[in-house]
Amino acid sequence: MRIALPPTIDAAAFAARDPSAAVLDLHGKTMGTSWSVRFAAPAGVDPTAIRKAIVARLSGLVAEMSHWEPDSLLSRFNRSAPGTWTTLPPDFAHVMTRGLAIAETTNGAFDPAIGKLVDAWGFGVIPVTHVPSRLEVETARASSGWRRLVFAPSGAHLRQPGGSALDLSGIAKGHAVDAIADLLHNAGISNALVEIGGELVGRGIKPNGDPWWVDLESPPGLALPALRIALHGMAVATSGNYRRGAHTLNPRTGHPIETHVVSASVLHQTALDADAWATALTVLGRGGLELAHDLGIAARIVTVIDGTVQEYLTPGLSAMVSD
Structure with a gap:
């Protein structure tokens, strides 16, 4: 079996x-999926x-950030009038800051402002019964795109240009995983594995000195x-589009991807x-x-x-992997 080891080890841990x-172990439901936390409990910690x-x-x-909840801050931003400025709380502001940075780096391959395209294809809150026409796709594209957004990080103000819809x-979900890991750390729990819908972060080690081992997810049947x-x-x-509820659109074309990628792990x-x-x-x-090579990103792509x-x-x- 191939094993991937981190580039650095925390000797203090x-x-x-x-x-x-x-x-x-703790478990629950959130964001239309499940969450789980496994942690080494320090003395005196109350799991409840x-x-x-x-x-x-x-x-x-x-x-703050659900596009499924009509009263969320994100949903209210999506409905706001052209020119409206919304002040974002710290979590939302952090997600937008990183999301817009990655959108720029990837030239829009990742785009936090494709809500209208998601809706046009029926992948959002309201299902549709037909494949959208070219006109419907182009209309959705016209009001989509991260470049239309104006974000002032210093004050965490986000401007609605008119008709734009965020979809985060x-x-x-990745930010939520980080947030729970930080919550545990602040509660004195330094050794934990946090998972939400198959996305994970591991902090510290197990009591026996082992790391938190996880198997990289692969599409079923391959x-x-x-x-x-x-x-x-x-x-x-x-x-991966094989995952429950997953639908990957190419923000730059407005259509589902045609890259033959069935799984991408980072x-x-x-x-x-x-x-x-x-x-x-x-x-x-x-x-x-x-x-990914130029930026030193560790990833596996399956086509x-x-x-x-x-x-x-x-x-x-590859640099992390050994047999």
Whole structure:
């Protein structure tokens, strides 16, 4: 089996670990999927209180950035009048800051402002019964796109240019994973594995000194060699149309992707970046490998063309892998 090890190891985590600590599991539902947390419990930690704090934190993020909740701040922004400025709370502002930066780096392969296109194809809140016409797609594209947004990070003000709709489904879940890991750290829990809908971040180590091992997700039915990852100070996210509710649009064409990518996985320091980059590489396909190489992004892209399965590892990931 192939194993991927992080480029750096936190020696302090090993020195500070408590071999007698119990490993506890918490579970729940959020963002239309499930969440789970596994952590080495320090003495005196109340799991019930931790779970309550996790639920509250996730509920707050949904209230800000869900495009499924009509009363969320995101939904209110999408309905706001042209020229309206919305002041974003810290989580929302952070997601927009990183999302717009990644949109620029990928030339729009990742785009947080494709809500109208998502709706046109029936992938959003309101399903449609037909494939959109060329006119419908072009109309949606005309009001979409990250370049139409004006964001002032210093004051966290976001301007509605008129008709634009945010859809943060390709980045907000990753941020939620990071946020829960930070919540646990602030509660004195330094060793934990956090997962939301298959996106994970690992902090610290297990009480026995092992890292948090996870197997890289692969599309069902494909005979790919297994890849086990030591999530130690790292996050991983996978994008793929085989996943429940997943539909990948190319923001630059307004149509579903034609890259033959069935899975794109990214390892990164944060789940937010891993999430957004997995989406971008799904859109870019093999053409994104050079960009990932130049930026040192650790990624795996899987394509299926005429029944032939091909796996591509970027140098950033290959450098971590050993048999």
